[in-house]
Amino acid sequence: MDLFLVNIIDGLVTGLLLFMLSAGLTLIFSMMGVLNFAHASFFMLGAYFAYTISVYMGFWMGLLLAPPIVGFLGAMTEKYGLRRVHKFGHVPELIFTFGLALLIEEVVTFIWGKSQVPYAPPEILNFVAFSIAGNTVAAYKVFMIFISIGIFLVLLYILTKTRVGMIIQAALSHPQTVEALGHNVPRVFMGVFGVGTALAGVAGVIAGPIGQGTFPGMAFILGSIVFVTIVVGGLGSLWGALIASLLIGWVTTFAASYNLRLGDLLELVGFTQPEILSESLFRDAWTLTLPQVGPILPYLLMVLILVFRPYGLLGKRDA
Amino acid sequence: MKLAARLALATAVSAVFAGSAFAENIKIAFIDPLSGPFAATGVNGVKQFEHAIDVLVNDQGGVLGGRELELVPFDNKISAQESLVQLQVAIDQGIRFIAQGNSSGVANALTDAINKHNRRNPEDRVLFLNYSAVDPALTNDKCNFWHFRFDAHAGIKMDALTDVMAENEDLSKVYIIGQDYSFGKAVAAAAVSNLETKRPDVEIVGNELHPIGKVKDFTPYARKIVASEADAVITGNWGSDMIGLGKAILESGFDGPIYTYYAAADGITATFGEAGKGSLRLVAEGQLNPPPSPEAQAIYESFKARHPEPEANISQARVYNTIKMLSMAIEEAGTADDVVAVADALSGMETEGVWGGMLKMREQDHQLIQNVHIMAHTDENITFDYDGSGFGVYAAETVEMASADIETTCKMRRP
Numbered sequence: 001m002d003l004f005l006v007n008i009i010d011g012l013v014t015g016l017l018l019f020m021l022s023a024g025l026t027l028i029f030s031m032m033g034v035l036n037f038a039h040a041s042f043f044m045l046g047a048y049f050a051y052t053i054s055v056y057m058g059f060w061m062g063l064l065l066a067p068p069i070v071g072f073l074g075a076m077t078e079k080y081g082l083r084r085v086h087k088f089g090h091v092p093e094l095i096f097t098f099g100l101a102l103l104i105e106e107v108v109t110f111i112w113g114k115s116q117v118p119y120a121p122p123e124i125l126n127f128v129a130f131s132i133a134g135n136t137v138a139a140y141k142v143f144m145i146f147i148s149i150g151i152f153l154v155l156l157y158i159l160t161k162t163r164v165g166m167i168i169q170a171a172l173s174h175p176q177t178v179e180a181l182g183h184n185v186p187r188v189f190m191g192v193f194g195v196g197t198a199l200a201g202v203a204g205v206i207a208g209p210i211g212q213g214t215f216p217g218m219a220f221i222l223g224s225i226v227f228v229t230i231v232v233g234g235l236g237s238l239w240g241a242l243i244a245s246l247l248i249g250w251v252t253t254f255a256a257s258y259n260l261r262l263g264d265l266l267e268l269v270g271f272t273q274p275e276i277l278s279e280s281l282f283r284d285a286w287t288l289t290l291p292q293v294g295p296i297l298p299y300l301l302m303v304l305i306l307v308f309r310p311y312g313l314l315g316k317r318d319a
Numbered sequence: 320m321k322l323a324a325r326l327a328l329a330t331a332v333s334a335v336f337a338g339s340a341f342a343e344n345i346k347i348a349f350i351d352p353l354s355g356p357f358a359a360t361g362v363n364g365v366k367q368f369e370h371a372i373d374v375l376v377n378d379q380g381g382v383l384g385g386r387e388l389e390l391v392p393f394d395n396k397i398s399a400q401e402s403l404v405q406l407q408v409a410i411d412q413g414i415r416f417i418a419q420g421n422s423s424g425v426a427n428a429l430t431d432a433i434n435k436h437n438r439r440n441p442e443d444r445v446l447f448l449n450y451s452a453v454d455p456a457l458t459n460d461k462c463n464f465w466h467f468r469f470d471a472h473a474g475i476k477m478d479a480l481t482d483v484m485a486e487n488e489d490l491s492k493v494y495i496i497g498q499d500y501s502f503g504k505a506v507a508a509a510a511v512s513n514l515e516t517k518r519p520d521v522e523i524v525g526n527e528l529h530p531i532g533k534v535k536d537f538t539p540y541a542r543k544i545v546a547s548e549a550d551a552v553i554t555g556n557w558g559s560d561m562i563g564l565g566k567a568i569l570e571s572g573f574d575g576p577i578y579t580y581y582a583a584a585d586g587i588t589a590t591f592g593e594a595g596k597g598s599l600r601l602v603a604e605g606q607l608n609p610p611p612s613p614e615a616q617a618i619y620e621s622f623k624a625r626h627p628e629p630e631a632n633i634s635q636a637r638v639y640n641t642i643k644m645l646s647m648a649i650e651e652a653g654t655a656d657d658v659v660a661v662a663d664a665l666s667g668m669e670t671e672g673v674w675g676g677m678l679k680m681r682e683q684d685h686q687l688i689q690n691v692h693i694m695a696h697t698d699e700n701i702t703f704d705y706d707g708s709g710f711g712v713y714a715a716e717t718v719e720m721a722s723a724d725i726e727t728t729c730k731m732r733r734p
Binding site: 002003006007010013014113114115116117118120128131133134135136138141210211212213215216217221222225252253254255256257259289291292294295 | 538
């Protein structure tokens, strides 16, 4: 039970982090139809920029300055890159963002090297917030939870209560009509792209000091899972992105936590384990454990969603 | 052209050729990743090899009366297939000595290929100097006369580690976790069998493998470790899997020792920093802190003088022993072309290690027996830090000539 509670908190941290990445991507994807492969690369840039700034000016300036820089780079990418290849169709766009992801990784390696950089949480948050049965929860994680929820609330407010948000909402479903009404849709696109990448940057800034740390492979590790999140959540839906992110956060956390064997399950339904396992055709099925299959569960979830609810949990549009 | 000029030219050309044949460098092919995700390790390896060659051999007057050693780097992209291609290129260039270390998968492929090549082509045989691949099989079931290992293999390291752990009376529960592939499994199996014989009272409260390079968040694993109330953790993880696991364990409130194989250098030491102090342990050969001798200290200082950048470290101290023993063997054999004579000289060789202690190349399996240390990640009494971070590894405990009589299944066929 104690472990269950701890896992709930850990899953929440993972899920909220994922949400900050997918919130921007889901808006970009649904609006422009661009599968931005470089989205996780902007996440990585956020971490590296914040690290460099933190060396000179401390963590908090990094948190303040890195996301706008990343957002600016994102907006410029849209204006001078994506917009130009847009007229050639979706495949060139896809290749453009894919190439950009590779380019960013190489540039990062070139500037900061191939090894992990020592990016650490701020001293002031370097204490134990509370502990449950010996398992401590760092204050930094609590800080991550609050900042993510804060960003969600701000986004929700902008998208549903402000004029800008309404134009974005409208451009999601009826871009031609919005353009006909005199709005500058390309500028809206650029803004959304910039804000989306800036959000990825924020995620990078606060995720850089934890987990595997800040290194050139961090974008690659997260790259595919972000797409799973937006497909599961439904295109263009902020609530959908939130629910899918939390779902995936909890699924992966709980799967890694409980050493259930598939063999036990098979025995429960009446099969008996073969005596000489190494010669059995199904030996892998008997020895497989839940933590081992954990990383593929989100993809399984995506397949199920695509089969039974192709427009995602909260998606409105049939993609 | 006048006849005299032609004659002069011909004489000059032949003189150049004759001269070069006389003082030709003895080449060592370095086949390791120089591009891709593991390039940092390979590039650092080149720096250490080139420095070792210069400081231990060439600056001392070379071998065989003035011939110099020379490193020829080949990029294998950490692929076994690519390594075999590069091996052939090296052999075609007339290189007799092959050095490789990163990845036991590559080493397994190379040792097979070299064994086959030497059997079929007695006129241009080569030696395999394995300086880092620690799969025990390489000096057991898969051993051959041409393969020499200068690192302690995974079983020897675990033997040394569990010797030290067994003396800890407070130890009652151990958690073993590793990457799901041959090396992670070898570490886990060695840990279980060693603990069962040395400390049958110690309970192994967890023994699990996680997908290699796929886990985004190690926190759930760390929670299980804390919940199991383990006193110590053993892991063979490397690279970002080591950082992710280690940081998650420390952040979850675990304060016991974490025994590792590879938690040092290449950015890992700097990333752990203060958080790893008092917990992280490393089982390895090659003592840097405290410097074992003034000579060893001078060697490291000359390395830093040549490579002042923080990411250049002597992280594979065994490279220096490899070069030292190779040059001694060439000198003893009196030739660098007849590798059988060089191998005979290497086999059974005993000498003083560059980083202190003795070295003995066992005749029966060509496994180097040397001191193995349990090192602590700390910033106290560190003469040579890693990653320019102020933190380094301090040899806290030493197992002299670790596993000198460890059993081997090797049945070596001499040519």
